[in-house]
């Protein structure tokens with residue numbers, strides 16, 4: 386089995402667990418995205434919620450990408466890390482007045498509006514400041530993303546987005562307001578999508594909706610198809626970069642843009658997941674009745690995805706070259722769901738070995754908690770270790 390390359394000698398003096406980011410891989414990924422989208426009317430907004438570590442954000446901002454934020458504090462973080470306000474979009478179902486004001490005060494690119502009462506709140510706050518603000522309608526396209534139910538967001542009766550029956554009211558509200566400028570449609574159907582036909586269905590639906598709007602004299606500067614491109618969690622060493630070429634080609638084929646129209650993408654996971662690993666030490670090897678447990682010093686508080694949505698992460702013992710054995714790899718937290726993987730094949734492991742949990746750069750560090758009074762994990766970067 387091929388394993389990832391890690392500077393384990395440099396890890397010796399560090400306390401575990403921590404996140405380790407391969408910055409060369411991040412840059413290769415960003416270059417690939419840039420290459421596949423330049424010379425096209427495509428614009429990339431990186432979704433901060435996947436990883437909001439300032440050093441990661443600065444690197445992404447340096448490539449000229451915009452930011453997709455889902456809270457007021459994410460907007461502030463994006464601004465601090467070099468994303469220009471003119472490239473910040475703000476989504477989320479529960480924007481508070483404080484958060485809307487952060488967006489208005491900084492004159493961000495666009496609010497992606499998810500409900501009628503939210504639109505009324507933005508209109509009221511914008512009129513109080515005398516500003517006109519750009520909005521896009523986040524529409525629930527009722528497209529199945531064929532992914533885990535907790536990360537499916539585009540089916541009907543989901544908390545996200547406006548449903549089609551809301552649209553006539555939305556248009557009416559906008560046409561009555563002198564503070565809202567409608568510039569686009571926004572969609573986001575889910576995350577870790579590997580079935581490309583879901584994106585094809587989204588394109589068909591987006592064009593249908595565009596027709597509906599143009600029948601009412603409304604055209605859009607932007608169509609925003611959200612994020613969701615999946616990565617290969619099973620083979621981090623063979624497939625370190627997602628298939629951006631096929632992804633962007635699909636949209637080129639199925640979503641023909643009008644003159645003066647730009648297609649926006651909000652990529653999160655596919656940009657940052659592969660470059661991050663959670664590095665831990667084995668605390669104990671415990672012989673069970675019919676299994677062996679490898680108990681790590683990292684737990685669900687450091688990387689929640691396996692406990693939250695039964696996510697798979699590839700696990701490697703990066704200290705041992707011994708014969709392979711089978712383990713249940715678990716954390717120390719007092720929850721039965723604190724399990725990183727069952728029946729995992731690892732080089733024979735012992736107390737003190739470094740264990741790498743791969744593809745943890747997205748929805749890893751950002752979801753860390755202090756449950757059980759645990760420390761938040763530190764982060765280190767290949768550039769500066």
Ligand SMILES: *Cc1c(COP(=O)(O)O)cnc(C)c1O
Nearest residue numbers: 432476576612613651652653654
């Ligand atoms: C989470 C999110 C994204 C990013 O999704 P990924 O699957 O990480 O690419 C994009 N847009 C919105 C609105 C989101 O909530």
